[in-house]
Amino acid sequence: MPRINAPTVAEHRAAQQRALLDAAKTLLAKTGEAPSMAEVAALAGLARPSAYQYYKSRTDLLNALVLDVFPRWAQRVEEAMAAEQDPADRVLAYVLTNIALVAEGEHAVGSALAAVAPSEELNAQSSLMHGQLLDPLVGTLRELGAEDPAATAELINAIVHSATKLLESGSPVESVNARVTELLEPYVRGHRSGDRGKSQP
Incomplete structure (x- = not known):
């Protein structure tokens, strides 16, 4: 089970989603190109498989960013x-x-x-x-x-x-x-x- 860095599982999940969204936003603004899940996860400080626990695909992540x-x-x-x-x-x-x-x-x-x-x-x-x-x-x-x-x-x-x-x-x-x-x-x-x-x- 992944380590929880928040008082509750819900708060931990929200924090991880926030980190992924912020990372995707940073990469998108910098390059003008849709980043890969691996790039987003790396910037957010997560393993690539962990990112898929929050967003099932890059498209899912981009829609969430919108x-x-x-x-x-x-x-x-x-x-x-x-x-x-x-x-x-x-x-x-x-x-x-x-x-x-x-x-x-x-x-x-x-x-x-x-x-x-x-x-x-x-x-x-x-x-x-x-x-x-x-x-x-x-x-x-x-x-x-x-x-x-x-x-x-x-x-x-x-x-x-x-x-x-x-x-x-x-x-x-x-x-x-x-x-x-x-x-x-x-x-x-x-x-x-x-x-x-x-x-x-």
Whole structure:
């Protein structure tokens, strides 16, 4: 029986799965190619046969990674938005948090997964994630009185995509954040609760 390095078997299993997912994510972000179970196990500090106790195949592991990466991305964005009291500031938080996640390599993992493991399941997960990610932004824009919140959300998301391309081409994240803030700040400033209704000079 394998040695248990946690208070319970369930916690041990969760820790080993976490180690395998983190290892797969690291390798995928580094190489852009689906790693073998042996490579993932080695980086996680496990024997190759042990890895198969948690994931029955490389495809099984990659699907688990999709289910792990995408919801955590959405959670980070939602938490950043929730931390802002003014709805207008949540719009900027949405964009800047997405850019931060791209800079941290999360987007590279998602892109690599789509390239190395295309499947209906992955495409469905990607579409679901996109919808879940936009939901809080659409809600915020509706709260701000946007005439077409869904369309505005897509346009704001297009800024995120453009920022992603800049990052991938080598632009520093600080520079990208500055340009995005410069672009969005007039919109945000005009919709902040303390600024609404002020007379124009």
